[in-house]
Amino acid sequence: MKQVVFAALAALLLAVPGAWSQQTTEQQAQEQRMQQMQERMKKMQQEMDQIQQAKDPKERQRLMQQHMQTMQEQMRDMRMMGGPMMMGMMGPGMHGRGMMGDPQARQKMTEDRMDMMQMMMEQMMEQMQMQGGAPKK
Numbered sequence: 208m209k210q211v212v213f214a215a216l217a218a219l220l221l222a223v224p225g226a227w228s229q230q231t232t233e234q235q236a237q238e239q240r241m242q243q244m245q246e247r248m249k250k251m252q253q254e255m256d257q258i259q260q261a262k263d264p265k266e267r268q269r270l271m272q273q274h275m276q277t278m279q280e281q282m283r284d285m286r287m288m289g290g291p292m293m294m295g296m297m298g299p300g301m302h303g304r305g306m307m308g309d310p311q312a313r314q315k316m317t318e319d320r321m322d323m324m325q326m327m328m329e330q331m332m333e334q335m336q337m338q339g340g341a342p343k344k
Contacts (some may be wrong), residue, residue, distance in 0.1 A: 230284060240287075241288075242318070244285070244288075244322075244323060245283050245319075247280065247284075248323055250277055251278060251281065251327070252326075254277060255330050255333060257270050258270045259273060259337075267337070271338075274334065278327055281323070281327065288320065298318070
């Protein structure tokens with residue numbers, strides 16, 4: 208009987224560090240994605256600045272297409288963060304110990320996503336204005 212209890216305890220102790228390292232790896236991946244998205248937002252702002260400074264209509268159009276591509280990449284990553292990825296962060300057996308179990312971390316991530324979405328909407332409006340498709344502010 209002691210051997211069974213000892214074996215069960217040993218198995219449990221060996222499983223815990225693996226689950227903890229997986230949680231840490233998932234959190235690191237999430238933080239890395241968020242950092243990449245923030246860098247892409249800076250790139251998008253730089254692209255908008257270039258568009259506004261461009262004098263040649265062909266160059267402006269090329270820059271606008273480049274900006275649209277960057278925005279599409281950003282939206283793809285935002286969908287990943289908001290959907291299966293966020294659900295996966297809770298993971299089976301984590302019972303709220305992951306990043307998404309932390310209300311402050313969840314709130315921060317939500318705020319960051321909302322800020323990115325707002326900036327992208329503003330940039331889309333600016334693009335429409337430059338193309339003459341929307342009234343100016």
